[in-house]
Amino acid sequence: MSDLLAGLNPDQFAAVTLPSQHALILAGAGSGKTRVLTTRIAWLIQHGQANPHSVLAVTFTNKAAKEMLTRLSAMLPINTRGMWIGTFHGLCNRLLRAHYREAGLPQLFQILDSGDQLSAIKRLLKNLGVDDEKFPPRELMHFINSHKEQGIRAGEAEAWDDWTRRRVALYAEYEAQCQREGVVDFAELLLRAYELLNRNEPLRRHYQTRFSHILVDEFQDTNKLQYAWLKLLAGRGPGVLSADGAPGALGAGQAVVFAVGDDDQSIYAFRGAEVGNMRDFEREFGVLNVIRLEQNYRSHGNILDAANALIAHNRGRLGKNLWTDAGAGEPIRVFEGFTDLDEARFIVDEVRELIRDGVERDQIALLYRSNAQSRVLEHQLFSAGVPYRVHGGLRFFERQEIKHALAYLRLIANADDDTAFARVVNFPTRGIGTRSLEALQEAAHRANSSLYNAAASLSGKAGTAVGGFIRLIEKLRSETAALPLPEKVEHIIDVSGLRQHYLGEKEGGERLENLSELINAAVSFLREDGDRTAEEGGEVAAFLAHASLEAGEHQAGAGETAIQLMTVHAAKGLEFDAVFLSGLEQGLFPHENAAQERDGLEEERRLMYVAITRARKRLYLGWAQTRMLHGQTRYCAPSIFLDELPVALLSRITPVAAPTPAYGRGYGAGSQATSQTSSSGGYGQAPMAADAYGGLRIGQNVEHSRFGQGVIVAAEGGGNDARVQVNFGSAGVKWLALAYAKLTPR
DNA sequence: ATATTGTGACTTTTT
DNA sequence: GTCACAATAT
Secondary structure, eight states: OGSSTTTOOHHHHHHHOOSSSSSEEOOTSSSSSHHHHHHHHHHHTTTOOOGGGGEEESSSSSSHHHHHHHHHHSSSSSSSSSSSSEEEEHHHHHHHHHHTTTOOTTTTTEEHHHHHHHHHHHHHHHHHTTOTSOHHHHHHHHHHHHHHHHTOOOOOOOSSSHHHHHHHHHHHHHHHHHHHHEEEEEEHHHHHHHHHHHHOOOHHHHHHHOOOEEESGGGGOOHHHHHHHHHHHHTOSSSSSSOOOOOOSOOOOOOOOEEEEOGGGGGOOOGGGTTHHHHHHHHHOOOOOEEOOOBBBSOHHHHHHHHHHHHHTTTSSSOOOOSSOOOOOOOOEEEEEHHHOOOOOHHHHHHHHHHTTTTOOGGEEEESSGGGGGGHHHEEEEEEEEOOOOOOOOOOGGHHHHHHHHHHHHHOOOTHHHHHHHHTTTOOOOSSOOOHHHHHHHHHHHOOOOOHHHHHHTSSSTTHHHHHHHHHHHHHHHHHHTTHHHHHHHHHHTTTTTHHHHHHHHHHHHHHHHHHHHHHHHHHHHHHHEETGGTTTTTHHHHHHHHHHOOEEEEOOSOOOOOEEHHHHHHTOEEEEEEEEEEOOBBBBGGGGGGGSSTHHHHHHHHHHHTTTTTTEEEEEEEEEEETTEEEEEOOOOOHHHTTOOOOGGEEEOOSOOOOOSSTTTSSHTTTTTSSSOTTTSSSSOOOOTTTTTTOOTTTTEETTEEEEEEEEEEEGGOOOOOEEEOOGGGGGGEEETOOOOOEEE
């Protein structure tokens, strides 16, 4: 009973047992956020403040939602199945399925994932004969989505110039097309659900009365629309997107909102997240309870101190300082490579040492700012024979063979789904080329009908290829009507010719495996979520929604434990014993594009903060003087973030050589006097010992007895093999072995 | 209908 | 440098 609260620290305890009033929990990294959130729900239920039916808890990822459900069922002897715990999109889907008529949707409406949405837009542009040079589909997609995320329909969108007027018109056309086809994209899911509740008063009252407690995870990542949706459900404000609800006492039909978030970990502003929602929430809900969770259970002291010092450079924070009683631990290791290759080599050497010392492979993470950086690391790991796993990239339900199979399933469920139709009319190829397809588009456009209907009415003319396709779909529909979902899927894969197609393909083996896996996915879907299937429009619709909303793991975790490679974004929420952060260079991290964005540097800094706080015991920060980027060698200065870390916490280790101060910002010129920055341990103005590179570094001017004056443009190797490439101007560019050539620094 | 060549982009990303 | 996508050639 009371062991629910056992082991909570005072702040956590306070948060969990707060009275039924709005609350904002500022939960620092590693402060037990999820635990507090779930225990709060359990506590509310246990103390009769709420019952499972009246709780709504919302997260951003399926993973977080699942985690919450698992923990909750471990804490309480209740059935969590019927509870409204899920992602924003998942819950909106549930709402729309339950009230599809009121929402103006067909019962079996389909959900477009971003890939589907993009092809839908491309198709639209083609149909309308719009020049996709002037209106790039991706740009248009972003335009449409960001409007929807602000709650702005095409009819209400403002346009300042011709181009935008045109884009608004296309937005309207796109809305019409989706409506005609009975499909909704991700943003539409939220906007529809919002509008449904907003317009339909009885329905709104129903849900407002039903939910007495609303809990929100990762509140700093909510966008405008999500916040508006929350306000609506909480019974705040008349429902106009921008309107304030009057702060004050709770009335009937108002829910208590418990929001958990960390403004310092807001790293998704680029996709519409509004940290400002936290302040707005505090103000608009008249939040009386703001609790800070600052005790960190993850990292050693030095790591936390570094994180705190770094994030202190941001302005307008809600304020928070992490601490731990775990002790200072090891210093943060800072290393520097001549090239990105050097950096990678060093990392891999160090990784191998860690493994030798008994660190579990999956407790080691290699983090980077952008995906392109993984290449060098992967290469080195591969040659060293260290097993690794790269996160990100194609996910299960995004694979083409899976999308094809699902498109057949979609088409059977909803013949108006043109996206699905276009995907598989000629896959596997059945002689329906571009020409017949254009004729179909034309006919469909004229009749204002779906491609399928156009094809069906056109195919009356003899046994055309198109007719064959229609008959195939009809056949599939009738043959599979009575089959349970997994058999339906299997039958479709066989009869559509997909299996046959991949059987004949050279590299089709993996695709065939994936198709079999899809059947398994259907089986486990029924096993795990089968009970909600009825309220979401039947097995097929529920499964398809599942496929769109939960794109599946990135890759099957193939047995062996492996080093983890991922972007810093992908690492949010995870933790590792040892973390390597590579590419700490100006222009890369912070990324150069961030400089153009409002508060771009601050978001980059938060990203760095997230990266640092992933580490439990050991943290490595690395950078390289030169890096191959876009096929060109770039000369790099160390990241400004390195300068923002207290020198006392760092230990400089330079793998190849300790170079001299030379060029660029951060060294020599300017920063020497104040050089807290790049001095101390290993480099900076410290006198150079004789070493492999003789105190030379890239960008440095040198003199050679025969070639004259030059500048070092590259370096490789170390020790006796150390070589540098020098541009001597008119004398040419030479590689020189340092063991032989006499180079004098200038 | 498929193979080949060319062109351009290229931060981060869940749903 | 390399990937994806599109226009062109076979």
